[in-house]
Amino acid sequence: MFKVVIGLEVHCELTTNTKNFSAAPNKFTDYPNEHVSTVDLGLPGILPVANKEAVRKALKTALALHCKTPDEVIFDRKNYFYPDLPKGYQITQNTKPMGINGYLDIMVDGKIKRVDIHDLHLEEDTASLEHFPKYSLIDYNRSGVPLIEIVTEPCLSSADEAVTFFEDLRDVFLFLGVSEAKSNFGQMRCDVNISLMREDSTELGTKVEMKNINATPSIRAAIEYEIKRQSDLLLKGEKVVQETRRIGEDGKTYSMREKVDALDYKYFIEPNIPSTPISDDLIYELKSKLPELKLERYIKYTEKYKLSDYDAKVLSKERTISDYFEEVLSFGSDIDLSVNFVTTTVLGTLNKLEISLEDFPITPKTLSGVIELVHNKKISLDHAKKIIYESIEKKENPLELIEKQNLHQIDDEDELLTLIEGLMEENKEIVRQYVEETNMGAINFFIGQTMKKTNRQANPNKSKDIIIKCLERRKENEQI
């Protein structure tokens, strides 16, 4: 039928101490107009001072998205009148964006799709407006907050791809630590451009733009609705109108305004910010600090470490978890045990206690010590996990706890045999049930008793073997 062509423009507020061109704090507040300086209000005589941290974070993101970076940092003015734009122009980048011609690989349906990025530029956010029937209010808290805009090529072809890209881009921001990228705080927003073209055609169809969509479900709904709406129109032989649409709460899109001629923003280079050369050293420094991103880690986990798709996804989804996992491995820990501990014990504890990894008390080094004990069969897996929970509760080091409780496993077979023989003498009725009625429950009973008696130190596998041997021997001899 039709080929779907989608391009995204994603805006993301950067995490910085201060705003992009003023000293006002860049942080969330419930009070309107609290974090506002004279610069953010556009008062006569103010001048912008570029924020080094914002520049570095924008450059870092550009490099992570494999963009070509410019030789110097310069800004441009984008001139238009709107009440949320106090200076009457926005400081942005048009001449030399922080990055051009990049890409981000995403995985859709198990296949890797390369999303081409046209450019990434650094700019300032506008104030926010709240409209009432007879008046509107302006909150300048957002005015001047550093914002990066990432513009893709029109290379996405489904709602799935668009949503995956949006979500993966969020993970890039989080992995890089450049933004908290919370949609519900408006920190990450998206404009969607979509057009349909006939399968056999080489000509792009008429483009419809949907502005300011924050949440992933809305992006999906808007795209799916538009694909249907535009297909219906085209099938009826009607034309798609070039326009800007908004998404309603019902998931349908509604026309906002028809696009007349594109507005001329009369860009020119911001004269108040002298150009600053970007040194090779800076680029080298930023590049060397780039973390591996989600997909790279996923591929490493599945291909190199042979993890299951599920485990690899869980362990690569968040950078802190992934870094923790890799640090555990860096001590030479057994991979399977490490996966087991991190995905169950660590993540389970985080969920249960509703804490983040930063507040998780057990360091990767300590955990690797516990894993080492399990690996060398000094302590059972089961028991090790219980110790970890206990140590978190008691705020103690699990290794010390193991030491203190003398919890090293009893591996000595003679020791175990003596113990088990003794237990069988004490529980003749259970032995009888096995010998006469082949009640298999007896095995578990004696394992439980062995554990109880040894304060869980007995090697469970060895104990089990010995218990079975003892019971079988009695059965053969019909001895109770």
Add this chain to the structure above:
Amino acid sequence: MVNKMYRGKTILELRKELDEKIITKEELFSHANTLAHYFQEDYNSFVTIIDKPKYKERDSILSGIPYALKDNFSTSGILTTGSSNILKDYVPVFDSTVYKKLKNAGATLIGKTVLDELAMGGTGTTAHTGIVKNPWDKTRMIGGSSAGSASSVALGIVPFSIGSDTGDSVRKPAALGGVVGFKPTYGRISRYGMFAFASSLDHVAIFSRCVKDASIVTDVLKGYDRLDMVTIKDDNKKYTDTLENDIKGKRLFYIKEICDKELYKDCNDKVLEEVLDKFYELIEKCKNLGFEVEEVSIDKKLLEAIYPTYMCISCAEATSNNANLTGIQFGPRGEGTSVEEIMFDSRTKGFSELIKRRFILGSYILQKENQDKLFLNAGRVRRIIVDKITSLFKEYDGMILPASGGIAEKFDSSSEKLEKLSSRYLILENHLAIGNFGGFPSITIPYGFVEGMPIGVNITGRVKEDDLVLNIAHQIEKVTGCKNQYSKVGDIDV
């Protein structure tokens, strides 16, 4: 008996009297305030005259010295209008760096001076509070845009004042008012809090009655400011220390295409002839002082391009810089049923026709289809002009030229006005913008009178060599006979 007279004294003279307790800073203020009120009706130097000053006792050469500030410098709690209706009630909430530095130095602000609306214009006739008159002849303009700052010094109300200079807005009225006007290197003084006209050309500049006073004030104002990214690292020099440096062998040039008398022989303009005669007399005196002065030749086409280049760049930047004046955040709010209508009405009522004309020009120049041909080409021409002058500065220490080809114009001289496209107007009346194009330090000092009106000569030097320009000007000042002059008009004795 000790001479207690205030009017016309230099900063150093007042400093001495203050230090010797011959006079108090309260008395100084009172004299300045009296003079400001006395001349206000006739000359209209001020938008606001301050009657209740705030004194600060500081260990600074400027402590207790009265001064005036152009009304486009943000002063917290003091009305700052830009001489425009759109800001007629605007009281800023923050201080410009210049004001802050002068406050910290203990200087006493006595008033905010009238300018051409939003610093755009060169006549001193377009302020929302009326025209500014020339202290040497009330029927004449003093020029602009820093008209009130020029007249307050030329009337002897204050020993120095602050202006802004985007094309020649200090150096031209200084010439027409017979006082000193100094624009230091771009970035030498912070522009923070000065209402932007054309950011890439805007400079803070100083009026005084002698070069030494201009140096004293520059020493106080200069330096890096983290609020203005174009400010340069301080050179840690005291410009007052090097004014007496030996200038023997320093090389100056003047441009044939600007001041060759042959060019104007058909003009039949006696004033122009006299201006040029006096200029060449001064050149001879300079040679006698030990300067080497030579004539150089520059492509006339390049010089004729100065004014259109200036207009393109300044109008374009101005239309953007003044886009904050919408009546939404501050200033009188217009009427309308939507924000667009309110902005439209505020701006329609708030700006004079001249300003709107510049905004329309600027907007046209920046439009996508015109931008390369007009705005970007203007930038290229600017670069070519600056490169040419910079290359001459490899051989010469400074450029010396008459600041204007005439004397202050009469208010009713529409018939005498120069044809705006004549090369005489384009070159002779507009070459001072070279100083703004290149950010060169540039000073105008008075060098005589023609028909009873003062005339000025301009000296421009290499970027960052403010000390040398002041040194040269200070030496030349000694042979002009115009040092410390002011119009002694007015029957007032303070």
